[in-house]
Amino acid sequence: MSDFAGKTVLITGAAGGFGRAMAQRFSAAGAKLVLSDYNAHGLGELSATLDTPHWLLAGSVGDEDHCAETVAIADRETGRLDIAINNAGIGHMPGKTADIDSKQATTCVQVNLMGVFFGMKHQLPLLLATHEKHGSIGNIVNFASLAGIGGAPTLSMYSAAKHGVVGLTKSSALEYARRGVRINALCPAFARTPMVEKGILAGNNNAEGEAHLTRGIPMKRLAEVNEIVQAVEWFCAEENSFMTGQAVALDGGTSAM
Numbered sequence: 001m002s003d004f005a006g007k008t009v010l011i012t013g014a015a016g017g018f019g020r021a022m023a024q025r026f027s028a029a030g031a032k033l034v035l036s037d038y039n040a041h042g043l044g045e046l047s048a049t050l051d052t053p054h055w056l057l058a059g060s061v062g063d064e065d066h067c068a069e070t071v072a073i074a075d076r077e078t079g080r081l082d083i084a085i086n087n088a089g090i091g092h093m094p095g096k097t098a099d100i101d102s103k104q105a106t107t108c109v110q111v112n113l114m115g116v117f118f119g120m121k122h123q124l125p126l127l128l129a130t131h132e133k134h135g136s137i138g139n140i141v142n143f144a145s146l147a148g149i150g151g152a153p154t155l156s157m158y159s160a161a162k163h164g165v166v167g168l169t170k171s172s173a174l175e176y177a178r179r180g181v182r183i184n185a186l187c188p189a190f191a192r193t194p195m196v197e198k199g200i201l202a203g204n205n206n207a208e209g210e211a212h213l214t215r216g217i218p219m220k221r222l223a224e225v226n227e228i229v230q231a232v233e234w235f236c237a238e239e240n241s242f243m244t245g246q247a248v249a250l251d252g253g254t255s256a257m
């Protein structure tokens with residue numbers, strides 16, 4: 001594991017499947033954490049498992065003021081920001097495009113795309129200031145999806161929002177490539193988190209349900225949480241210094257077809 005002692009890591013959606021595992025992983029690697037989620041109870045439970053100083057803020061990434069406040073906490077409490085992981089996300093009720101509820105579609109875009117934009121808008125100035133002060137390279141990791149690099153029938157507005165995250169990632173990476181901040185996106189296929197187990201598989205959490213869900217994945221299985229979050233650590237590792245503007249698929253081979 002890389003050493004992140006002395007670094008400050010901001011994670012949104014920290015109470016969920018990937019978020020919780022990332023918080024624990026970066027804490028074990030010595031980082032201080034600013035953790036946001038709209039699930040205040042989940043944040044409290046996570047807090048008890050962490051070894052390093054951390055600050056919790058309950059609220060929605062769809063609210064720009066909330067995103068600004070997470071960065072203000074990092075600045076006030078630690079005076080720096082090294083890594084920002086924009087992970088909070090939601091799905092919508094599956095359905096063909098003409099059947100998707102417009103309110104759900106709007107919320108999906110507000111959280112999955114505007115939430116990443118609000119985050120980056122406020123994270124970038126502190127990442128840049130940290131680079132200027134300490135010479136270290138900052139990182140933004142945005143959670144897109146396999147649905148962000150290909151179509152996802154019955155999840156078209158989720159897919160549209162995640163394509164937006166990939167576009168935002170690539171465009172911003174070009175803007176900041178010479179200014180000490182690397183910006184990349186992660187594109188997982190279905191993984192074993194509450195989003196999949198309680199959401200997509202709800203009521204079908206058995207071998208048959210998983211086999212049906214993963215029938216299009218060459219490895220014919222869900223990803224395990226740590227198979228995804230280990231990549232985040234690599235994205236942010238000091239040695240990984242030439243990678244920016246990438247949307248990396250971790251998908252059991254699906255996008256190779």
Ligand SMILES: NC(=O)c1ccc[n+]([C@@H]2O[C@H](COP(=O)([O-])OP(=O)(O)OC[C@H]3O[C@@H](n4cnc5c(N)ncnc54)[C@H](O)[C@@H]3O)[C@@H](O)[C@H]2O)c1
Pocket residue numbers: 012013014015016017018019036037038039042059060061062087088089090111143144145146187188189190191192193194195196
């Ligand atoms: N699990 C998968 O198969 C999968 C695949 C591809 C992409 N993703 C993406 O990975 C990210 C994390 O997903 P996960 O599987 O850990 O999901 P999860 O449901 O386990 O966790 C998501 C977390 O985000 C929080 N959240 C939701 N809306 C929020 C909001 N408006 N403001 C703040 N917090 C909010 C939830 O409370 C939850 O704790 C999401 O962006 C998701 O779209 C997941």
